[in-house]
Amino acid sequence: MGSYLSGFCYVKLKIQNDIQPEHFEYSVTLWNLPKQPLIRLLEHAADEDPHFKFTATYFDGKGYFIDAINGLAGEWDPDKTYWEILDSDLKQIPVGASSYKPCNGEVVTFNFKKETDNKCP
Numbered sequence: 001m002g003s004y005l006s007g008f009c010y011v012k013l014k015i016q017n018d019i020q021p022e023h024f025e026y027s028v029t030l031w032n033l034p035k036q037p038l039i040r041l042l043e044h045a046a047d048e049d050p051h052f053k054f055t056a057t058y059f060d061g062k063g064y065f066i067d068a069i070n071g072l073a074g075e076w077d078p079d080k081t082y083w084e085i086l087d088s089d090l091k092q093i094p095v096g097a098s099s100y101k102p103c104n105g106e107v108v109t110f111n112f113k114k115e116t117d118n119k120c121p
């Protein structure tokens with residue numbers, strides 16, 4: 001009992017690509033891990049399911065930008081595609097995978113997205 005009180009978490013991670021073939025969707029539930037940055041949880045997920053293997057680039061001050069998951073890389077130039085990171089309400093998290101620390105049953109979705117908005121981000 002008291003797993004929340006002692007700082008242990010369960011978190012569900014999802015990866016999904018609905019926009020270009022081969023479409024895929026996978027999820028992994030991680031139990032009883034200490035609260036930690038999302039990128040560490042992604043490492044645990046990759047250990048459990050190789051579809052979660054990822055690559056990332058480090059940016060000073062912001063941490064890691066997730067470039068590719070399951071062999072699928074965002075190509076901002078020219079496709080305007082990237083892996084967006086969504087919280088349980090399917091809203092974009094306001095920080096990156098090195099800063100965000102999900103816990104308490106949260107579902108975090110890595111959604112392969114094509115920016116359709118014409119305005120500059």
Ligand code: B12
Pocket residue numbers: 058059061062063064065066067076082083084085086092093094095096097099115121
């Ligand atoms: C353009 C942009 C993007 C574009 C980048 C495409 C490109 N190659 O140009 C896209 C749409 C891909 C993007 C994605 C995300 N972004 Co963004 N993005 C920006 C924005 C508006 C401008 C960055 C820029 O061009 N700077 C100018 C150049 C010259 O400097 P630069 O250091 O080389 O910029 C690079 C990095 O900023 C990097 N980058 C962009 N976003 C992010 C986010 C993170 C966490 C990291 C590590 C790097 C990174 O891409 C830039 C171009 O190569 C900034 C806001 C701002 N005004 O800074 C937010 C900003 C950097 N993004 C932010 C966030 C949160 C995200 C996402 C995590 C959103 C999400 N929930 O999905 C994702 C990243 C997910 C992932 N895969 O890891 C936050 C970071 C907050 C923080 N300190 O952690 C910012 C500050 C916006 C905010 N909320 O205030 N982003």
